[in-house]
Amino acid sequence: MTIVVTGATGNVGGKVLRRLLAAGHPVRALTRDPSRAELPAGVEVVRADLDLPDTLPDALEGARRVFLMALGHNKRTHDANLVAVARKTGVEHIVQLSTLGVEEVDEEHDTPLGTWHRQAENALRESGLGWTILRPNGFMTQALGWAPAIRGEGVVRSPVADLPEALIDPEDIAEVAVRALTEPGHTGRAYALTGPAALTAREQVAALGEALGRPLRFEQISVEAHRAILAERYGEATAAGVAKALATVLESGDDFRGRLFPDLERVLGRPGRSFRDWASAHAAHFA
Ligand SMILES: NC(=O)c1ccc[n+]([C@@H]2O[C@H](COP(=O)([O-])OP(=O)(O)OC[C@H]3O[C@@H](n4cnc5c(N)ncnc54)[C@H](OP(=O)(O)O)[C@@H]3O)[C@@H](O)[C@H]2O)c1
DSSP states (O other): OOOEEEETTTTHHHHHHHHHHHHHEEEEEEEEEEEGGGOTOOOOOEEOOOOOOHHHHHTTOOEEEEEEOOOOOGGGHHHHHHHHHHHHHHHEEEEEEEETTTSSSGGGGOOOHHHHHHHHHHHTTTTTTTTEEEEOOOOOOGGGGGGGHHHHHSSEEEEESSBBBBOOOOHHHHHHHHHHHSSSSSSTTEEOOOOOSSOOOOHHHHHHHHTTTTTEEEEEEEEEHHHHHHHHOOOOHHHHHHHHHHHHHHHHOGGGGOOOHHHHHHHHSOOOOOOHHHHHHTGTTTO
C-alpha cells in the first residue's frame, strides 16, 4: 500500500524515502518541483505544495500512510492543510516530524518554535486519524552549516558554546519513522528522540577536528549574529523563532536539550548513532 513521503527531496524525508524503497514498500514522493527532485528510480513522484491545499488530494489519492514534515513557521498551517485533506482521502495513519520541547516546555515559557510544533501536533491529534509523533532533539546535520567556515578558516562560530545537547543523527529519526509507518504498535505514541550523549558545541567542534585530523577554533558569537546567519539560510521568520528559543535557553541556563530519553533505544533496540561516528562519516564535507 502506497506511503506518501513529504520532504522527500530533503534531509529526514529523503532518508525515510530511501529506507522505505530499500525495504520494498511502494512510495510516493511529494515535491513542489518534480523536474528538480532527482529521486531514485522506482519512486512515484507527485507535484504538490503543502501551502496550496488544492494540490493535495491528488497527492494523497489511494495512500493510507503519510510521513509528514514541514518547515519552521509554516509548520502549523502546512501540517493542518495536509491533515485536513488526509481525513477526506482515506489516509489512516500519519507519522509526524515534530520537535523536542513541545512537552518539556510549558506553554507559559514557550517559544515560537515550540508553539508552531504544538499547534501542528494538535491538528493531527484532533483529526481522528491514527498518529505517531516524532520529537527529535537538534539534528547532527546542523553542523553542516559550519562546513564553509571550517573549510575556509578552520573556525566555528556559534552562540551556544557550553550548552550540552543530545543531538540526533537524522538517519536514526528516519529509521524510527519507517518503523512507525510499517509496523504495528506505534499508534498514539509520541517519541522523544535523542542521541546517545549530550555534547556542547565546543565538544562537537573538537570531535570534528579529530575526524579531520586538525584542530579547529571555536568563537562564541551573539544570538543576534547567529540569527542573521540563519535568516540567510531559512528566512527571517524561522530565524527569529530559533533565535528566541536559543536566547530563552541561554538566559535560563535550564535546558531539556541535554537530557537523554530512552524512546529511540526502545524502538530500535540499540542506542542512537554518536556524534563522533557522524563526524567521521561526514568528514569529507568539512575537509
Ligand atoms: N534542524 C533541527 O535541528 C531540528 C530539530 C528538531 C526538529 N526539527 C524538525 O525538522 C524539520 C526540518 O526537517 P529536515 O531537515 O528534514 O528539512 P529539510 O530537508 O531542510 O526540508 C526541505 C524539504 O521541505 C520540502 N518543502 C519545503 N516547502 C514545502 C512546501 N511548501 N510544500 C511541500 N514541501 C515543501 C522540500 O520539498 P521540495 O523542495 O521538493 O518541494 C524539501 O524536501 C523542522 O522544520 C522541524 O520541524 C528540526
